[in-house]
Amino acid sequence: MERLPAFRDFYPEPTPHADVWSADARQHIFAAWRETARRYGFREYDGPPLESLELFTRKSGDEIVGQLYNFTDKGNRAVALRPEMTPTLARMVAAHERNYKKPMKWFAIPQLFRYERAQKGRLREHFQFNADIIGETDPAADAEIIALLIDSLRALKLTSSDFVIRLSSRRAWQQFFSSRCADAGRAYDFYQAIDKLEREDESASRAKLGSLGIKLEDVRAFISASEPTAELGAVLKNLVARGLGDFVRIDYNIIRGLAYYTGVVFEAHDQRGEFRAIAGGGRYDGLVKLMSDGKVDLPALGFGMGDVVLLELLKARGLLPRSDAGLDVFVLIEDESLRPDSLKLIEDLRIAGCAADYSFIPLKSDKQFKRAVELNAAFTCRLERSTEGSLTAKLKNLKDRSERTLPPAEAVAFLASLSASRVPVPH
């Protein structure tokens, strides 16, 4: 039995081979995303992985169907596994925004799906950190969401030598386009052409732009010579005040391919240009209105950051920590008559917050110790009964091999205090 092509299995580390993904690495980045969102005062939401097909075609047109994991369900509904989170967010916001004070700061970590022709290395699913601010037009909100993006990456120990936020303005590009092409219906084609400028060869770009009556040289001049818009200036100034100036630069090569952006747009890229974009986003002030049939009109902005490029980058920079069970203690049971007392000790350790393990079955002393070492436990603990009948706990630190003997309750308290200090970032 095989898994479906272009889907992933996530195994505990050490992962057996390159075809297999690390569940620990995934949890590591999820924890960093969630923790950074918490510090920024963002609240978590989620919607169903399956939505009606219309939710996605309404926003992106029927041409998106070719890329969707869509099907007809048993109730004869046209449905799709969600390819992005923003339509679900817009739907949820439109339904219940009255119950929330503005601005709303919300995030989610959905799994997203697509169905394109299978290509080597091209997955049909990924996870994405989605963060959005709803109900604020001021560029201060744009700066806040970009700061969140920066600090999410810094929480994973990436620095300004590793990545940069390239900041641009869809509004500026929209003005550039409308001053040169009267056919507003072709704006999407124009955004697509600019979006692909860095990846396509020059003649293709020239032809596409030419069909819109726009010269490649004009585009190039705009990219290299444009001053930041007032909005972009405000965003930059705000980020500089936070001490985050090193992480951003204005770069009009960025436009974002999707049709619905209306203001500031941005992408996070690795500094060496070795990977695809790490994250991208921007302002989409008209989308909630569109998705709610005009009932709710709220400005909004956000970004999405996928797990795949991020994992590749962290791996390349040596920033994925080695993961194991994180055992605080392995309890050695060398005298089977002490198994009931040892089980009670293990229960007490776990209730106190320690990660504790042991051998289910009688094993030779050296094999139990070997297992403790394999599991990279911080300590071993062994009960002993004195001649007077009282129990003591012998602790051995597996790092420095130092030993100490304590009453069992004190051993539990000691190990629990170390355990608490060993887990700085919740996950």
Next chain:
Amino acid sequence: MERLPAFRDFYPEPTPHADVWSADARQHIFAAWRETARRYGFREYDGPPLESLELFTRKSGDEIVGQLYNFTDKGNRAVALRPEMTPTLARMVAAHERNYKKPMKWFAIPQLFRYERAQKGRLREHFQFNADIIGETDPAADAEIIALLIDSLRALKLTSSDFVIRLSSRRAWQQFFSSRCADAGRAYDFYQAIDKLEREDESASRAKLGSLGIKLEDVRAFISASEPTAELGAVLKNLVARGLGDFVRIDYNIIRGLAYYTGVVFEAHDQRGEFRAIAGGGRYDGLVKLMSDGKVDLPALGFGMGDVVLLELLKARGLLPRSDAGLDVFVLIEDESLRPDSLKLIEDLRIAGCAADYSFIPLKSDKQFKRAVELNAAFTCRLERSTEGSLTAKLKNLKDRSERTLPPAEAVAFLASLSASRVPVPH
């Protein structure tokens, strides 16, 4: 635009109305599950939400298709959204078990799907805590998985007054059946009849059992008079040694409906009998072999605990904590000339681990304070510039309204120290 019927949206609290689920409550139970699994030395894994249809029909027969969310994908593959995690686990274990020492202790928190005729209150998806031990035949492993189940519920503050684990033996029932009915092919019908005994009326049960040549009275006598098997005795003794005896009782009414259990089986129920089962599981020693075409033969056991009944129970017992953004501090910006310094302070607070928020735009002092109170922030913090030009931070504790003035860096350190001590359970 509506979400699909029988799917759920998860909103931040306070959730707007009864139709809507709390993303915070969901995170609360996910965190308790994950944290308890960590203490028990269980490692996280995950597979795709979509699998080939055959993965599920191989284990459960074609009759399961009527309950599956299955469809034919664009590549003409028969696929299904996973209805349970065990087939995926068995597939993953069969593929790579050689790389892991036994026993393997693994867990996952998948979203699962089904497609039955829509009924009121019947959902088409739920989340489930799945924990399994692979590679150990000793009843000590059965005791360990049951202890994990008990402590997962205790981590949510449920006590032995709230729930009980009803412990039984599929093996004992199998022997009961084969001593009375020669047609081994009808064993599944028998398990189903016993499983429904408490919920169906007597005449229906009597008829089903009669068709197998078995008397209801014999079944009743077996349930009320049977002694624990040696296995069950070992499990009980183990749990009593841990101090968990109050949480379990032998109860042969339990048999579990699924075909593949082979030994100890169990369910967690609320003590008042108001809800469906909270969790259920058991030993399934032949399944990995079946799923791997005989290539890998490993004993295994585990349980699944869904989020829906658990949330209902926690709600009924008043054990769902009130959730908010958990703000450590709301920074008041009353003098706009201090906005850049305030933004730096906010960045420093967040980097130090505090959850910090503020107003994006200039707002009257009292409105900012009102917002801080609405968000239930622990403190407000306001920068002031002295006549000599140095900055100080004025902190106000919103609980006791006490105030203190500190240099900004000390205010950050002070708030960070409180923040760290406020988060006992990671999430």
